[in-house]
Amino acid sequence: MSDTTPHTPLLDQVKSPEDLRRLSDRDLRQLADELRLEMIDAVSVTGGHLGAGLGVVELTVAIHRVFNTPRDKLIWDVGHQCYPHKILTGRRDRIRTLRQGGGLSGFTKRAESAYDPFGAGHSSTSISAGLGMAVARDLQDEDFNVICVIGDGAMSAGMAYEAMNQAGHLGSRLIVILNDNDMSIAPPSGAMSAYLARLVSGQAYLSLRDAAKQLAKRLPLADLLHEKGRRAEEYARGFWTGGTLFEELGFYYVGPIDGHNLNHLLPVLRNVRDGHKGPVLVHVVTRKGKGYGPAEASADKYHGVSRFNVITGEQAKGRSNAPSYTKVFATSLVQEAKEDEKIVAVTAAMPAGTGLDIFQSEFPERTFDVGIAEQHAVTFAAGLAADGMKPFAAIYSTFMQRAYDQVVHDVAIQNLPVRLAMDRAGLVGADGPTHAGAYDVAYMSCLPNMVVMAAGDEAELRHMVRTAVAYDEGPIAFRYPRGEGRGVEMPERGEILEIGRGRIVKEGTKVAILSLGGRLVEALSAADTLERSGLSTTVADARFVKPLDTDLVLRLHREHEVVVTIEEGSDGGFGSRVLSFLANAGKLEEGARLRTMTLPDRFIDHDKPEVMYAACELDANAIVARVFQALGRDVPEAVRA
Numbered sequence: 078m079s080d081t082t083p084h085t086p087l088l089d090q091v092k093s094p095e096d097l098r099r100l101s102d103r104d105l106r107q108l109a110d111e112l113r114l115e116m117i118d119a120v121s122v123t124g125g126h127l128g129a130g131l132g133v134v135e136l137t138v139a140i141h142r143v144f145n146t147p148r149d150k151l152i153w154d155v156g157h158q159c160y161p162h163k164i165l166t167g168r169r170d171r172i173r174t175l176r177q178g179g180g181l182s183g184f185t186k187r188a189e190s191a192y193d194p195f196g197a198g199h200s201s202t203s204i205s206a207g208l209g210m211a212v213a214r215d216l217q218d219e220d221f222n223v224i225c226v227i228g229d230g231a232m233s234a235g236m237a238y239e240a241m242n243q244a245g246h247l248g249s250r251l252i253v254i255l256n257d258n259d260m261s262i263a264p265p266s267g268a269m270s271a272y273l274a275r276l277v278s279g280q281a282y283l284s285l286r287d288a289a290k291q292l293a294k295r296l297p298l299a300d301l302l303h304e305k306g307r308r309a310e311e312y313a314r315g316f317w318t319g320g321t322l323f324e325e326l327g328f329y330y331v332g333p334i335d336g337h338n339l340n341h342l343l344p345v346l347r348n349v350r351d352g353h354k355g356p357v358l359v360h361v362v363t364r365k366g367k368g369y370g371p372a373e374a375s376a377d378k379y380h381g382v383s384r385f386n387v388i389t390g391e392q393a394k395g396r397s398n399a400p401s402y403t404k405v406f407a408t409s410l411v412q413e414a415k416e417d418e419k420i421v422a423v424t425a426a427m428p429a430g431t432g433l434d435i436f437q438s439e440f441p442e443r444t445f446d447v448g449i450a451e452q453h454a455v456t457f458a459a460g461l462a463a464d465g466m467k468p469f470a471a472i473y474s475t476f477m478q479r480a481y482d483q484v485v486h487d488v489a490i491q492n493l494p495v496r497l498a499m500d501r502a503g504l505v506g507a508d509g510p511t512h513a514g515a516y517d518v519a520y521m522s523c524l525p526n527m528v529v530m531a532a533g534d535e536a537e538l539r540h541m542v543r544t545a546v547a548y549d550e551g552p553i554a555f556r557y558p559r560g561e562g563r564g565v566e567m568p569e570r571g572e573i574l575e576i577g578r579g580r581i582v583k584e585g586t587k588v589a590i591l592s593l594g595g596r597l598v599e600a601l602s603a604a605d606t607l608e609r610s611g612l613s614t615t616v617a618d619a620r621f622v623k624p625l626d627t628d629l630v631l632r633l634h635r636e637h638e639v640v641v642t643i644e645e646g647s648d649g650g651f652g653s654r655v656l657s658f659l660a661n662a663g664k665l666e667e668g669a670r671l672r673t674m675t676l677p678d679r680f681i682d683h684d685k686p687e688v689m690y691a692a693c694e695l696d697a698n699a700i701v702a703r704v705f706q707a708l709g710r711d712v713p714e715a716v717r718a
Contacts, residue, residue, distance in 0.1 A: 083114035093167050094141035094192075102142075105339050109138045113368045115169070116160050121387045123175040124507065125183050126157035128366040128378035129228070132258050132336075136226070136361060137161040139342040140254075143350055144222055150194040150210050154203035154227040156184030157381075158256075159193075166192035176507035178684035184511060198511020199479065200449050201234035203227050204253055208240055211249040222252060222350060229257045230426060233448035238326070244356045245327015251356040252349055257333065258365045323358045332360025337367060377429065399564035402557040403500055405535045407432030409542040409571055410469060411439050417546060419467045423447065425454040431471035431500055451476050455483035455495070462493040467546060471498040474514025474556060475505075481520060488552045489524045495552045496545040497521075502531065502556035503595055503645030504676075504690060509683030514556065515676050518593070518650035521554050522623040528576060529622040530555040531594035531644075531651075535562030537620065543571030558595035558645065560686070577624035585613040588704050589633040589669070593619045593644040593651040596695060600643060603700035610716055612704065622651050627662075630655055634668045639707045641700060643674040650675065670707045674700065 087104060088111040091097050100108065113134045120127045138161075140151060146166070153159045163181060164172055168190065174180025185193040195206045203225040211223045227237060232255060244251050323330045331349065334341045342361070349357055365380070366372030371390025372379035385392040400408075414420040414436065421440075426449045428434040437444035447454045451472055458468035472480065477499055488495045502514040521529045528548065532538035532555065541555045582597070588607055592600040597618055604614040615637060617629060633640050642652040652673030659665050674695055681689050690696050694703075705712045 082118055083111065085111040085115055087111055088115060088164075088169075091165060092169075094146050094165055097138070097141050097165060100142075102339070102343060105138055105142060105343075109135050109339065110368075112138065112161050112164060115164055115172070117369050117387060119164075119172045119175065120160065120382065121385050122173050123177060123180075124383045124385075124393075125160070125176050126380060127369075127382050128372050128375075128380045129155075129158035129258075130160040131367050131369055131372060132363040132365040132378075133158045133226070133256060134161050134368070135337045135339055135342060136254070136256065136363065137165065139339060139346055140224060140226070141165055143343060143346040144224060147191045147194070149222040149224065150207070151192070152195045152197075152203045152207050152210075152223070152225045153185050154197060154225065154231045155200045156197040158226075158228070159185050162192070163190075166190055176509075176683055178682075178688055180683075182509060182683060183507060184509070196511075198508065199476065200231040201227070201236045203231075204237055204240035204244065204251075207251055207253070208244045208247070208249065211244075211251045212247065215249060222250070224252045224254065226254045226256055229255065230449055233426070234450055235452065241323070241326045241328060241356075248327070248355045250354055253328065253356070253358045255332075255358055255360045256336065256363055257360060258336075258363045328356045328358040329353055330358050330360065332358075333362050334360070336361035336363035399561040400535060400567075401561050402532070402535060402538055402559070403430070403432040404435070405538050405562065405567075406471070406498060406500070406542060406557065407435040409539045411436055412570060413543055413546045414440055414443065417467065419465065420546060421445065421461060421466050421468050423454050423458050423461075423468055423470045425449060425451045425472055425476065427471075427473065427476075430473070431498070433471055451480040452483050455480040455497075456487045458495045459483070459487040459491065459493050462488075462495045463491070467494070467496065467549075469496040469498055469545070471500065473501040473512070474499040474517045475501060475512045477517060478520075484521075484552075485524060489526050492526045492551040494549045496548075497552065497554035498542075498545075499554060499556040501559045503558045504681055504686055504693070505559050506686040506689065507683050510680035513681060514558075514645075515647045517554070517556055518622055518644060518646040519648075519653075522650065522654060526551040527623060528553040530574075530620060531622060532557040533582075533592060533594060533597035533618040533620070534565045536565050536567055537618070538562075539568060539571040540574050541571070544574045544576075547573045548576065556594060563598050574620065577621050577626055579617055579619045579621060579626040579629045581615065581617050581629075583614070583616040585615040586636070587613045587638050589615040589617065589637040589640045590700060591617045591619055591630070591633055591640060591642045591655070593622060593642070593646075595645050596643045599690075599695070599697045600700060602697035603704075606697065606701050606716055607704060610713060619651065622654065625654055625658055627658055630658060631662070631664070634659060634664055634671070637669045639672070639704055640669045641672045641674060641703055641707070643695065643700060645695070646676060648673075648675045648678060672703050672707050674703060 087108045116130055168181060171181050176183040182189060184198045186196045187193055207223045207225040334345055349359055366378035383392045421443045422433050422436045423445045424431050424433045425447055428437055428446055447457060454470050458470040461468040499517050505512045521527055530541050532541055538557050545553050583604055590600040600616050604616050607614045642655050644651040652675055676693055702712055
């Protein structure tokens with residue numbers, strides 16, 4: 078616990094939402110203030126997503142006050158705003174283990190609490206999941222509320238509208254709270270807005286509305302009157318509130334209301350809870366980073382932070398002097414774009430995360446942020462490529478999963494030269510399994526026409542950016558890990574690599590380690606250990622998953638007693654391709670003993686990356702152990718030490 082641990086007498090009484098519901102409405106303002114202080118202090122210790130949680134403190138208090146959680150199902154979209162929710166739902170005593178090994182997840186997680194009915198790390202899933210729960214409730218004759226909290230950014234994804242379209246069609250009772258903290262679809266206009274929201278969400282209004290509908294149906298020209306009345310009401314409420322879009326999707330719209338004013342939130346949520354029977358959308362306007370000066374003043378509102386000083390807001394800095402892979406990608410792309418005006422960059426709501434904010438500052442007219450819409454991003458890039466541009470779609474490996482059909486259908490089948498830059502390859506530490514880049518090697522390398530590369534260090538990444546620029550024969554993907562590089566000497570400009578050719582990094586004679594991607598540093602460390610045990614070791618950097626450097630594979634297999642492949646990905650990827658090639662070439666019956674090292678067949682919980690890789694047996698010690706096992710020998714005690 079930090080030296081700035083806040084004084085929280087009211088929050089200390091709240092061990093669960095049931096305790097919160099025993100408080101008076103007058104106490105809730107103080108509770109929200111204490112909750113905000115507690116969250117700031119906790120995240121200063123652990124790091125994590127700060128701004129989003131600060132923005133929903135009052136909303137979190139109000140929801141747990143009004144609704145009977147966990148019987149009423151509360152689903153947080155994405156989940157990076159769920160820290161206040163975790164504090165109020167019996168996890169306060171563990172909140173300073175957030176995102177630490179063995180500690181609380183940084184997102185909602187079903188296995189963690191009954192108050193987390195649906196887990197999330199990716200966005201825009203809440204309405205689909207909530208509708209599924211609502212329909213299951215109705216089919217089983219149960220009675221509870223389903224509340225989905227979704228941000229305006231997450232609302233930019235098509236999946237949210239697909240779910241709303243079905244919800245409107247089914248008419249199931251479902252409450253969607255749109256947390257508008259950036260886009261401001263319709264800003265709240267003070268007391269008038271709050272009054273209208275209370276009015277249109279209230280039972281009296283709804284009853285009068287229903288009675289008028291019934292009367293209109295019994296009068297002459299009933300159909301005409303009913304339709305005219307519906308249009309008049311829609312126009313009136315749309316004029317004041319901007320809710321027409323949601324009405325067209327079948328939702329009853331309420332808002333906008335001030336998401337930091339409990340006097341506005343509580344009566345509206347109670348009205349919605351008690352009054353409306355079909356799907357309803359409550360539009361709440363909040364401020365990301367609310368209540369913490371450094372976050373409010375920051376451009377990203379402290380969306381994601383490392384450990385920081387509560388007083389100054391200054392964040393802890395990494396110790397490495399090596400550039401991050403993300404920055405190397407961005408600066409290399411800027412360099413190439415200065416030489417080639419056809420290069421354009423596409424991001425799906427992650428300009429800073431992918432480094433494309435750097436590109437955008439140089440080439441604003443050639444940078445396209447499409448919102449949280451990875452599917453659209455890939456097909457948009459395909460359209461750009463089809464008409465002669467050189468698009469780089471920079472998308473985290475884990476988010477590229479969401480666009481896989483577009484990669485297959487719109488890019489690979491048409492053999493369009495889209496450049497897919499996949500950041501966060503491998504394990505990513507505190508963000509855990511939802512954000513791990515574990516599968517792209519397998520799912521990209523199985524596609525016809527696709528070239529797949531993986532950077533072993535930051536210099537290799539620079540080469541791969543230039544190689545992707547020069548490659549116009551079809552789609553090309555390249556992956557690189559999170560964090561800092563190895564600190565290798567950087568070329569002024571990348572080289573154009575020969576497609577499908579790896580490299581020998583260290584020559585040896587007895588053992589060969591064939592590395593793909595970011596495990597190269599561990600392979601070199603293992604080689605040093607093996608050398609000290611008298612095992613001369615070659616280290617090769619495959620560079621390419623597809624096309625595979627078959628000459629390199631055959632040479633390593635022919636000239637060594639043991640060949641070990643290692644990759645930061647699932648089974649079915651690089652090692653499988655090496656095995657398949659050697660088997661079909663009839664080489665497995667002769668030559669070296671072959672072993673593959675991949676991520677295990679399970680989801681890996683969050684921890685420090687080095688701890689995660691050690692647990693997955695993908696570090697230098699594990700490589701050494703695998704070599705000795707292949708040789709049928711025990712690892713010497715001197716090596717174990």
